[in-house]
Amino acid sequence: MVLFFLMICSGFRITGQNSRDLQQQYQLQIKRSAEAIRIDGVLDEPAWQVADKADNFWMSFPVDDERAPKDIQTEVQFTYDDQYLYIGAICYGPDDYIIKSLKRDNLGFWEGDAFSILLDPVNERTNAFSFAVNPANVQSDALVNGQTMRRGTGNFSGINDAWDNKWFSAVQTATDRWTVELAIPFRILRYKSSQTTWGLNFARGEPRSNSWHTWSPVPVQFISMDLGYTGALVWDQPPPAVKSNISVIPYVSASSHNNVEEGEPTTTSFNAGVDAKVAVTSSLNLDLTVNPDFSQVEVDQQVTNLTTFDVLFPERRLFFLENSDLFSDFGIPPMRPFFSRRIGLDEDGNTIPIQYGLRLSGNLNKDLRIGLMNMQTKGINDQPGNNYTSLALHRQLFKRSVLRGYFHNRQGHANKSLLADDYNRTVGLEFNFVTQDGSTRAFGGYGLSFSDHVRSQDNSFYNVGAGYDNRTISVYSNLAGVGDNYYADLGFIPTQNHYDAVRDTTYHLGFNHLFSRASYTYYPENEGKIISHTWFLNHMRDWTTRASELIQNSVRGSYNISWRNTSMFLLEYNHQLNQLLYPFTFADEPLPAGKYRYNTIGASYFTDQRKLFSALFGISTGGFYNGKRQQYKLMLSYRKQPWGKFDLSFEQNNIRLPSNYGDVNLLLVGPRIEINFSNNLSWTTFLQYNTQDDNFNINSRFQWRYQPMSDIYLVYTDNYAVEYWGPKNRAVVLKMNYWLNI
Structure with missing residues (x-):
């Protein structure tokens, strides 16, 4: 702890030494265009000839102390009129582009050629808009918040690419460059018209050299879209005020369902509903939904669960993903007071109809953000409906620090009235300091919960922690805990719930959670084949709050080597100590309560991700409670650029337990096919064969974007039991929506 404290203190000194204001050094002037701009990817209008230019980009990865090579440099210009913000960019480089998919916001977008704009209209380093395009004119947009995201950790929680809006782009390609032109409507941005300096940066992904470039320099340890390192967009006059901004998105759908497993007849239904987006002010937005339908959302990607607790599946429904950081970032994993999948979904992921909902989100002023959400679900069978309310306030302090609070309420609802004796409420306050x-x-x-069925004691939640990052060293530690009577019906805290396989009962226990992580990264000075070597050491410990009984303790060490050709090798060792507080079964007879200590070792290798064919190979072996486990992983991917992507994931876990506790082989196979007939027409089929859940799932989706942000979906879903290979249920859904700006 003394060493950790000294490193934190040194971080304050480093901050002071690096406090130069990049916005004084990197400024791009923007002037109004006197002529109309045609979005065709050709920068031939007079406004482009006189516009200020951002060029001479810096390397951001794999090094951060030199300029990008001249033959792959980038030039960017801005102009505007009353309705649109225009961006023109020239991305120099050879025309052997890497394009993973023609699908908007596709997962592989950032693994190929890409150019992105980061706009922070409030210029407070807490929230920004990202607009990105690749040489095939595939668009990707996102909301970015101000949390730091260290490169190489896989943590992109501060980027919400579920945010979608209507904007326009065009691309022209040549042998030594590609040129992109964008038109972003002012109506989709949130800003004060009196704000004449916006935060701004650009990021360019150049996969052939496995490099990232930025206009305003970003340290190599952070991702290129870090809001702490923006330059400035300086307006020649206040940007145009948005007079009206209302979007209405109605939908109609028809569906057929057949629940074979329950012996129910096939049913056909027709549905309709509407979403609306209203700009209350230029920086505050109101989202409304009536009878929402999420049938087009892709099914969850299944996992093999080798723990005794529930697994977190990510939110995929668009309404809950937009501005989700306002509500969902409170607490720390695995303790989240708010988890939006508690609304409109049961514990098995089945749909609970939502009757209506609203969300007010945005900035009340430059330092204060608000999020207010209310949702009403319908009662099913004998179960009452629920009304959910969430309120979050974020007050920015200093440059990047935030004081924030939340209130979440679930209230039972029946016969058009609230049920006074059926409720759960959580309230809390947090302070996040960031240099x-x-x-x-x-x-x-610190937080509290209040429920109709428990006493108001041992009902608290706390979390504290600190971290430090520089180019080579990253350290982090947190301590958190919940009491026995802390209930978060709108949250996700799986370690509270302990299942007794003998009594078929679940016990709710408070616990403390300690997590510490340290890593060291070495970057070879010569420009050879290797980019970096990284050593990780993680420690995690959970124990009950009342009796201080150990739940689990793990120490994990790993070594990672990354090559310039994007391939990677990972070696891991884990020492695990689990204590079953109650009997638990993985195969046949339940394992008795008690302590189980075991070790595992594993290795993984990722091939060159730029190639048309790429793969991941993984293997691990070692103990598992009082037995043994071997795991094999394989992921294959073939890209028929740019229209096709064919993936196969395979995971086999062979568990061998002594005597009558049983043996089990768990297989999870997931082929996935994605065909893009154009940027606006796609077909995706995802198969999942899961022996642990005794389920084979087929999810096939056809999507036609016939107008910007307006879609027609045809979705087919089928589930079969693996054990006896019989049908469970199937459904076909046809849905059409239309985006209308008023």
């Missing part, structure tokens, strides 16, 4: 350069952070929070 301006993002290197040092510290946080603390």
